[in-house]
Amino acid sequence: MTATPDQGKITGAAGDQGEIVGIAPAPDGPVSIIDYNERIPNNVGLATDRKLQRALQAWQPKFLDWWASLGPSVPTRDVYLRTAIAVGRDGWANFARVPMEQYRWGIFLSERNPDRTVGFGRHLGEPAWQEVPGEYRADLRRLLVVQGDTEPASVEQQRHLGMTAPSLYDMRNLFQVNVEEGRHLWAMVYLLHAYFGRDGRDEAEQLLQRNSGDADKPRILGAFNEETTDWLSFFMFTYFTDRDGKYQLGTLKESGFDPLARTCEFMLREEAHHMFVGTTGVQRTVERTAALMAAHDTDDLWDYGGIPLPVIQKYLNFQFSVSLDLFGSETSSNVASYYTAGLKGRWMETRRKDDHLLADVTREIPVVTGGAITTRTVPMLTALNLDLRNEYMQDCARGIRRWNRELEQAGLPHRLTLPHEGFNRKVGAFAGHWVSPSGELLEQSGWERRSAGWLPTPEDRARVAALMTPHYEPGEFASWIAPPGVGINDLPVEYDYVRF
Numbered sequence: 001m002t003a004t005p006d007q008g009k010i011t012g013a014a015g016d017q018g019e020i021v022g023i024a025p026a027p028d029g030p031v032s033i034i035d036y037n038e039r040i041p042n043n044v045g046l047a048t049d050r051k052l053q054r055a056l057q058a059w060q061p062k063f064l065d066w067w068a069s070l071g072p073s074v075p076t077r078d079v080y081l082r083t084a085i086a087v088g089r090d091g092w093a094n095f096a097r098v099p100m101e102q103y104r105w106g107i108f109l110s111e112r113n114p115d116r117t118v119g120f121g122r123h124l125g126e127p128a129w130q131e132v133p134g135e136y137r138a139d140l141r142r143l144l145v146v147q148g149d150t151e152p153a154s155v156e157q158q159r160h161l162g163m164t165a166p167s168l169y170d171m172r173n174l175f176q177v178n179v180e181e182g183r184h185l186w187a188m189v190y191l192l193h194a195y196f197g198r199d200g201r202d203e204a205e206q207l208l209q210r211n212s213g214d215a216d217k218p219r220i221l222g223a224f225n226e227e228t229t230d231w232l233s234f235f236m237f238t239y240f241t242d243r244d245g246k247y248q249l250g251t252l253k254e255s256g257f258d259p260l261a262r263t264c265e266f267m268l269r270e271e272a273h274h275m276f277v278g279t280t281g282v283q284r285t286v287e288r289t290a291a292l293m294a295a296h297d298t299d300d301l302w303d304y305g306g307i308p309l310p311v312i313q314k315y316l317n318f319q320f321s322v323s324l325d326l327f328g329s330e331t332s333s334n335v336a337s338y339y340t341a342g343l344k345g346r347w348m349e350t351r352r353k354d355d356h357l358l359a360d361v362t363r364e365i366p367v368v369t370g371g372a373i374t375t376r377t378v379p380m381l382t383a384l385n386l387d388l389r390n391e392y393m394q395d396c397a398r399g400i401r402r403w404n405r406e407l408e409q410a411g412l413p414h415r416l417t418l419p420h421e422g423f424n425r426k427v428g429a430f431a432g433h434w435v436s437p438s439g440e441l442l443e444q445s446g447w448e449r450r451s452a453g454w455l456p457t458p459e460d461r462a463r464v465a466a467l468m469t470p471h472y473e474p475g476e477f478a479s480w481i482a483p484p485g486v487g488i489n490d491l492p493v494e495y496d497y498v499r500f
């Protein structure tokens with residue numbers, strides 16, 4: 001390791017909603033420095049629990065094997081990466097050049113608040129649980145496994161992207177996301193080992209045995225079995241699909257099971273950078289597209305090395321719709337019982353001004369009946385997936401507004417839009433129906449006739465792929481994307497963030 005600039009310093013351009021390069025916001029609690037002399041860096045006192053320490057040390061080489069075989073496939077000497085070194089307010093991360101296989105993946109939980117109580121459901125106001133209540137053991141384990149499964153899945157999906165990185169800056173951001181998703185796997189594996197005994201250890205093994213796209217042992221959720229084939233997909237993925245992860249973590253951060261809540265709180269801090277990569281990645285793509293459109297007075301940009309705006313819109317339509325499917329059906333009795341039990345709350349649960357029980361509350365949910373999209377009233381408790389999805393959709397819309405500013409500034413009348421929630425859905429009320437991006441209910445034949453204008457065609461994907469040529473010289477950028485305004489951690493954009 002050579003350069004070690006200021007620890008966790010905030011850099012110039014803050015993104016929207018506090019999305020900041022390098023260090024994420026949400027400060028709280030005292031600083032507890034993580035012990036790096038241990039084989040597994042941690043702030044959970046691993047050294048005092050020999051049995052748990054041995055179990056995790058036995059899992060560690062399996063994780064490293066997984067990283068070597070299914071992690072980033074481009075061989076590199078070192079990468080300028082952020083590593084967590086504390087969980088407190090400031091200076092929680094250190095930046096340095098690190099050979100990726102020597103990255104210090106560790107176990108970090110936010111500081112414990114000894115006064116914390118359960119914030120919703122039938123245990124409202126009781127002290128938060130430091131151990132798993134026996135009656136909720138199976139449900140909690142399942143929640144951990146489903147969350148844990150997505151973390152290594154995205155690393156597997158993005159494995160080959162380094163081969164076509166549009167710049168060293170972007171490549172470094174990809175690898176930063178990858179190592180942190182690896183750390184998120186560690187976070188879930190720690191909870192499984194520490195609180196779920198033998199079953200938990202078995203589940204931790206399975207998390208490395210299922211693999212994205214594997215015919216026999218696929219990842220649990222559909223969207224995590226598709227390969228991320230190009231960088232536009234990657235940016236859309238980090239914007240829309242990672243953001244689903246942010247919202248799922250947000251519900252688990254409210255959990256009555258305190259170690260889970262603290263784990264997710266710290267993961268969310270790292271997650272802000274992943275959101276930043278997606279938001280700015282798409283923004284820089286649109287910026288380039290807008291400049292080329294304005295300069296050449298056409299939206300057929302292939303010959304100019306840009307991605308046509310309609311193709312960007314199609315990628316957006318695709319990733320948004322498959323990400324909505326990750327929220328599950330609009331109604332779910334499981335989610336109602338998770339809530340009532342205090343396992344999984346709502347987004348920003350503690351800031352909501354209601355009784356946090358929701359027993360007598362109802363809400364409208366969308367349904368498709370008699371050839372029309374209408375609504376039906378259901379108990380609020382069963383509609384919490386929809387509640388979360390709506391929060392998520394509002395957040396997604398902010399990015400669209402930001403990207404449209406690039407078009408506006410280039411003097412173009414074109415705009416990107418978020419498709420209707422019923423468009424291209426495989427899960428929930430709209431599954432089996434044919435809804436256009438503007439929300440029209442169509443016949444299947446009519447939808448199919450027009451779908452090539454709404455979703456990326458194999459030809460679109462091939463033409464995007466053809467633009468994905470690697471740019472490995474410091475400060476060099478591919479033709480289809482604008483350089484960022486600032487580099488990482490106050491370094492210049494031209495810095496050699498990755499060395500071979």
Ligand SMILES: [Fe+2]
Nearest residue numbers: 151181184245
């Ligand atoms: Fe993650």
Ligand SMILES: [Fe+2]
Nearest residue numbers: 242245271274
């Ligand atoms: Fe993430």
